[in-house]
Amino acid sequence: MENLENFRKETRAWLEANCPAEMRRATQTEEDACWGGRHWKFQSDAQRQWLERMAAKGWTVPEWPREYGGGGLSRDEAKILRQEMSALGCRPPLQSFGIWMLGPALLKYGSEEQKREHLPKIARGEIRWCQGYSEPGSGSDLASLQTRAEDKGDQFLVNGSKIWTSYADKADWIFCLVRTDPNAPKHEGISFILFDMESAGVSTKPITLISGASPFCQTFFDDVLVPKANLVGKLNKGWDIAKYLLTHERDMIGGMGTTSESRSLGQIATDTVGTDNGVLADTVLRGQIAAFEIDALAFRLTMERAGDMAKVGQAHPAVSSLLKYYGTELNKRRMELVMSAGGTDALEWEGERSREGRTARAWLRSKANSIEGGTSEVQLNIIAKRILGLPGA
Amino acid sequence: MALVLNDEQTMLRDNARGFLAKNAPIAHLRALRDKRDADGFSRALWKDFVELGWAGILVPQDYGGLELGYVEAGVVMEELGRTLTPSPFLSTAVLAATAIARGGNEQQKKSYLPKIVAGELIATLAVDETAKHHPEKIAMPAVRAGNGFKLSGAKTFVIDGHVANLLIVAARTSGKAGDTSGLTLFLIDAKAVGVRAERTSTVDTHNAARITFDDVSVGADNVLGKIDAGWDVLEGVLNAGRAAVAAEMVGASEEAFSHTVTYLKERKQFGKAIGEFQALQHRAAHLYCELEVTRAAMLKALQTLDDSYDRSGAIVSVAKARAGLSATLAVQEAVQMHGGIGMTDEFDIGLFMKRIRVCQELFGDSNFHADRLARLNRY
Secondary structure (H helix, E strand, O other): OHHHHHHHHHHHHHHHHHOOHHHHOOOOOHHHOOOOOOOOOOOOHHHHHHHHHHHHHOOOOOOOOHHHOOOOOOHHHHHHHHHHHHHHOOOOOOOOHHHHHHHHHHHHHOOHHHHHHHHHHHHOOOOOEEEEOOEOOEOOOHHHOOOEEEEEOOEEEEEEEEEEEEOOOOOOEEEEEEEOOOOOOHHHOEEEEEEEOOOOOEEEEEEOOOOOOOOEEEEEEEEEEEEHHHEEOOOOEHHHHHHHHHHHHHHHHHHHHHOOOOOOHHHHHHHHHOEEOOEEOOHHHHHHHHHHHHHHHHHHHHHHHHHHHHHOOOOOOOHHHHHHHHHHHHHHHHHHHHHHHHHHHHHOOOOOOOOOOHHHHHHHHHOOOOOOOOOHHHHHHHHHHHHOOOOOO | OOOOOOHHHHHHHHHHHHHHHHHOOHHHHHHHHHOOOOOOOOHHHHHHHHHHOHHHOOOOHHHOOOOOOHHHHHHHHHHHHHHOOOOOHHHHHHHHHHHHHHHOOHHHHHHHHHHHHOOOOOEEEEOOOOOOOOHHHOOOEEEEEOOEEEEEEEEEEEEOOOOOOEEEEEEEOOOOOOOOOOEEEEEEEOOOOOEEEEEEEOOOOOEEEEEEEEEEEEOHHHEEOOOOEHHHHHHHHHHHHHHHHHHHHHHHHHHHHHHHHHHHHHOEEOOEEHHHOHHHHHHHHHHHHHHHHHHHHHHHHHHHHHHOHHHOHHHHHHHHHHHHHHHHHHHHHHHHHHHHHHHOOOOOHHHHHHHHHHHHHOOOOHHHHHHHHHHHOOO
């Protein structure tokens, strides 16, 4: 415990000395977040400095081993780092699907060469990754995917198409599920491969969503050659890696509902509907907000408890389905209340007053939470089968 | 603090579960009900609880207790919830022990706490005067008379009120209904002149009474805490009771859920187990999530009572509100998924539904606690 307290003091001192003032203000727009990659344009010197300093300490990925660019911190130390960053208001220096999804999968399934090649570049924000999972014909039934990778000696020849590829148009590399044995049962003919998005035959087309934004693309592979060295794990055993990575994706999406907002629902509603003797004038809305806040706080504690249980070896592996399901449904509920509390102010779509319709767009964006990374219904199937052991689930 | 039970707490849970499964299964409640037992609980079983140290689980060691925390008391409550065991644990070991240990003077602690530990005293808290919990609206007057006070009025749904030897009564010494100031707590002997207890027959066959006070004299040395400042003690005691009842609901609802999942796997209709139908799978999976989320809040509330007793209001309200709603869902789904058999008295599921309805009301239902949280968050 004493060591941890020392670590806390040192960490606070280091952050105070090294985190630029500009990086201690809450992110306002998507562009405020640093995603890194070959084509990344830093918003400011402060953003570049903050990434470089944190990467040098390995603190963009605090719990990864030092030899792969991580900080080599224990769980407790990493928690302290998060707490101290949050206390000072430090922005995350880097966010990426490499950190959240591919990294954990490579640490578990990658070869030594693959780890040494890819992990440090993720940690330093040099390569930005995207995820090639869903296909036009394969949504919830992901394992029915049809993108083919044929054996051509030293290389695979990849043909097919992926959809909902987040930021494919901005990514440098893709981690991709491909069918390598079309004759095997659907789960047993899938492999997990990595390739450069600048390879010949790769093209992307952004998809405009109901929010007006285009974070997702359809991605096309037309005779793309991929070296066999880029196969992760064993041939035709990619489904295990896919599932493992999905648990990390679910944790990431499930946590979205708990991101700290600058104004609470109670404050937003106080501004729009006013108060009567100290309580919100709209008492029905007040009750809905209170009910939401009860669930939101309890859910934050559930996430904390899941972490604590993992630490003592009591966690059920399917708990990520619980967190994904509950967290995303909660976030959708929150955004409905934000819209309700905001009234007509929240309906504005363009213009400075509404910050280009930020509220309405965020509300619409939240609807994808319970679809992406496995729908709520798929999570309930997983819980029914793996935790409750219900027959035929 | 990690949101998991430590080794000692896990051992306590396992021991309590084993003991209650053997000595007080649901058949125990049925037997008390069917023979219309006058006490409504087993004094022999309470003696066993005393020997296990449970009566003094929260009592400081200086007064002979185990001096464990609310997490441990919650562990016992959760197990009592699983077996629906009626006992004076909540009234005496949680509410009264907390009130006296936290609010009493040395003389009061010395006279009552060792007796609670020894099982010689059943004590309870008398707060509510109306059908819905609303402690700041207490109106029952305690009027100064000579060196003490005179109390007149009635308290409703006093847990174990018909068997209690000692009543901790909240009454108004100044101010008006709705004020948190002006309340005072009194220690009143249940046999005092003018005190009358009328047992309330309740839907869950657990124990409560309506207590009337007819010009009851109380000496100044029987004031618990400060005159007019009873709220300071009362709020903490109520929070302890709320968290304890939340733990009981978590135990009862998980037990009902576990019976339900077993039934889904066994019951066959249309040639297959009904648990194969996705309509039921998704409802069961959703309910599982609700119960897990409640458990985290319940554990945090108990830990907060142990670590920062005076700052536990918000999290206790979260836990009690959640427990009320998720347990209600659990027993409703339990009866529905059991179908016709779930409606029969012979089957235990209905007993869980009855107990949860009572627990939902005790010390504020989910709406009360949502309102309280909104007030604490100033909207």
